[in-house]
Amino acid sequence: MKEEYIFLSGNEACAEAAIKANLGFFAGYPITPSTEIAEILAERLPSQNKIFIQMEDEIASLAAVIGASIGGLKAMTATSGPGFSLMQEHIGFAVMAEISCVIVNVQRLGPSTGQPTSPSQGDVMQARWGTHGDHPIIALSPSSVKEVFDLTIQAFNLSEKYRIPVILLMDEVVAHMREKLKISTHDIRIYERKKVKLTQNEEYYPYKNEVSKVPALALFGEGYRFHITGLIHDQAGFPTLRIDEINDWQDRIFGKIENNLDEIIQYEEEDLEDAETVIISYGISVRSAQAAKNIARENGKKVGLIKLLTIWPFAEELIKKVSKKVKKIIMPELNRGQLVLEVERNACFGGAQVIRINRLDGKLISPKAILDKI
Amino acid sequence: MSINLTIIEKYLRENKILPTVWCPGCGIGLVLKAVLGAIDELNLNKNDIAMVSGIGCAGRMPVYVDFDTLHTTHGRALSFATGIKLAKPKMNVIVIMGDGDAVAIGGNHFIHTSRRNIELTAIVINNFIYGLTGGQFSPATPLDSLATTSPYGNIDQPFDICRLGEMAGASFVARSTVYHLKELQKFIKLALQKEGFSIVEALSNCHINYGKRNNLSKPIDMFNWFKNNTTLKDEEGKIKRGIFADKNIPGYYKQYQELIKRAKLCQR
Ligand SMILES: Cc1ncc(C[n+]2csc(CCOP(=O)(O)OP(=O)(O)O)c2C)c(N)n1
Ligand code: SF4
Numbered sequence: 001m002k003e004e005y006i007f008l009s010g011n012e013a014c015a016e017a018a019i020k021a022n023l024g025f026f027a028g029y030p031i032t033p034s035t036e037i038a039e040i041l042a043e044r045l046p047s048q049n050k051i052f053i054q055m056e057d058e059i060a061s062l063a064a065v066i067g068a069s070i071g072g073l074k075a076m077t078a079t080s081g082p083g084f085s086l087m088q089e090h091i092g093f094a095v096m097a098e099i100s101c102v103i104v105n106v107q108r109l110g111p112s113t114g115q116p117t118s119p120s121q122g123d124v125m126q127a128r129w130g131t132h133g134d135h136p137i138i139a140l141s142p143s144s145v146k147e148v149f150d151l152t153i154q155a156f157n158l159s160e161k162y163r164i165p166v167i168l169l170m171d172e173v174v175a176h177m178r179e180k181l182k183i184s185t186h187d188i189r190i191y192e193r194k195k196v197k198l199t200q201n202e203e204y205y206p207y208k209n210e211v212s213k214v215p216a217l218a219l220f221g222e223g224y225r226f227h228i229t230g231l232i233h234d235q236a237g238f239p240t241l242r243i244d245e246i247n248d249w250q251d252r253i254f255g256k257i258e259n260n261l262d263e264i265i266q267y268e269e270e271d272l273e274d275a276e277t278v279i280i281s282y283g284i285s286v287r288s289a290q291a292a293k294n295i296a297r298e299n300g301k302k303v304g305l306i307k308l309l310t311i312w313p314f315a316e317e318l319i320k321k322v323s324k325k326v327k328k329i330i331m332p333e334l335n336r337g338q339l340v341l342e343v344e345r346n347a348c349f350g351g352a353q354v355i356r357i358n359r360l361d362g363k364l365i366s367p368k369a370i371l372d373k374i
Numbered sequence: 375m376s377i378n379l380t381i382i383e384k385y386l387r388e389n390k391i392l393p394t395v396w397c398p399g400c401g402i403g404l405v406l407k408a409v410l411g412a413i414d415e416l417n418l419n420k421n422d423i424a425m426v427s428g429i430g431c432a433g434r435m436p437v438y439v440d441f442d443t444l445h446t447t448h449g450r451a452l453s454f455a456t457g458i459k460l461a462k463p464k465m466n467v468i469v470i471m472g473d474g475d476a477v478a479i480g481g482n483h484f485i486h487t488s489r490r491n492i493e494l495t496a497i498v499i500n501n502f503i504y505g506l507t508g509g510q511f512s513p514a515t516p517l518d519s520l521a522t523t524s525p526y527g528n529i530d531q532p533f534d535i536c537r538l539g540e541m542a543g544a545s546f547v548a549r550s551t552v553y554h555l556k557e558l559q560k561f562i563k564l565a566l567q568k569e570g571f572s573i574v575e576a577l578s579n580c581h582i583n584y585g586k587r588n589n590l591s592k593p594i595d596m597f598n599w600f601k602n603n604t605t606l607k608d609e610e611g612k613i614k615r616g617i618f619a620d621k622n623i624p625g626y627y628k629q630y631q632e633l634i635k636r637a638k639l640c641q642r
Contacts, residue, residue: 071457
């Protein structure tokens, strides 16, 4: 087994992982604190016959990414707050047309220009609902450099497998902190896009209506001569107004995610067996949560931790189950309380008390602030 | 105008031909005819053509043609097409846009795609108005024209779409009208053969949402207007048709291949 040790920042790990995942196309527009991802890829991609292009804005960036994906390349863009806002229409397009792509959003303090160099977890709800209309989405949130690496690869894998845009929600601290990273090549599984396989005389349906299934997308230029649109469409991809077709289509695009939650939702538990209090956390706040839990355990308190790696779709069943076992749930977040809304909604099934810890002045939540609530 | 049956059979999707979403007599159908005619003259392989469009009446064209087709978002077709071209460099990527699509909401992408001079063929169907949304003025609406959002006459100065593309760096730029269909087809054919970014502006009749409010309510009124108010020469007060730019400069994809060589040397 080949092992590599490297010392990287989160942004560097993201770029490295994307290359490992066979990234073929990056389009972006510079913005702090995500810019290093573009800079690294600008240097690395061309010599591997892969494409880096700097576009005129983030709207064009995601459009080019979607176009390249339709042409068969694994494609990604990286941005931060204001750029993420500009990308929303095309996130919806990629959901509607079921085009694989990865969108990295390194969260900074907002709204508006906000504070470009400060961390935040303020785009959690935007990642879920930023584009108009009801829709499924996947968003992942790493809390360490190692997780940035793993979840970047996972973002590509899920996106290619489920034909859906996947958002990697980092934050300024995760992006810029440096940590040692061990990469063993055996651990890395790369999912390659399914190829269209047709029996003789079988017609190709890019949106074939089979519940929970994900039809393979043909590439442009392969001779299928098919249609892709942001309008609601039938199995062949052409616009439709027929209610039966609209319903079938909706069942399938929600179903492909909702019926595969076990594979999509990733989380880790620590010290949960006897826990009376559990801290639920994601992203950079996990680090303080972990420290707080460890100190509490040293002092004999029965505290556990749940680290959410997939934040959308939300781990509803997990929270329902946990809320029946524990008395108290503590949720630290660098926002006014976003993902905690999901926790509260589900914790009421078990009756655990939910305590929010929020901070949005650009500083991290300290372990002490969490310990005070235990 | 008679439509060549073989072209219909060859290039239109069997089950999508009629009725189209377009109003009877709309010029967009004529532009489609010129595009297919040019493709036929060049004998391009259908499997190597991608037609990409934005949103608008013009944007509905890809549904009908038997190529790989992509109907994108309002104004952004050129950016999607950029991704396709770089992923599939052998394809002929044709981008169909309305005037609002191309130079209002898509204006930034229009100038930057021209500047990059990437190997795409853009057809801008300029009907002087927002057709699909019912007749609001666009950046190509002439001064004083009436539109639903300029009920007292338009005071916004219009763009010259060809000059815009030319100044921004496109390698081929030409303008004709749906009245001058043979000429239009000739320009599209030249555009398809040109390396780099090429733009053909096709002045087209939206008699329903532009003509009706501006004393040109029938297609024939608008054809006569195109006949009398456009010129291949330089004539005061008339719109110029013809070729505005025809430069031999390398396209973006070609340049990128050079960049790859440079990068390989540096990384060695
Ligand atoms: C972001 C966005 N804004 C507005 C619209 C509404 N809209 C659809 S088509 C259109 C204008 C169409 O005019 P043009 O591009 O000139 O094309 P035409 O219909 O005349 O062919 C507008 C404003 C939209 N679809 N998306
Ligand atoms: S509204 Fe105008 S541009 Fe649209 S189809 Fe009708 S005539 Fe053509």
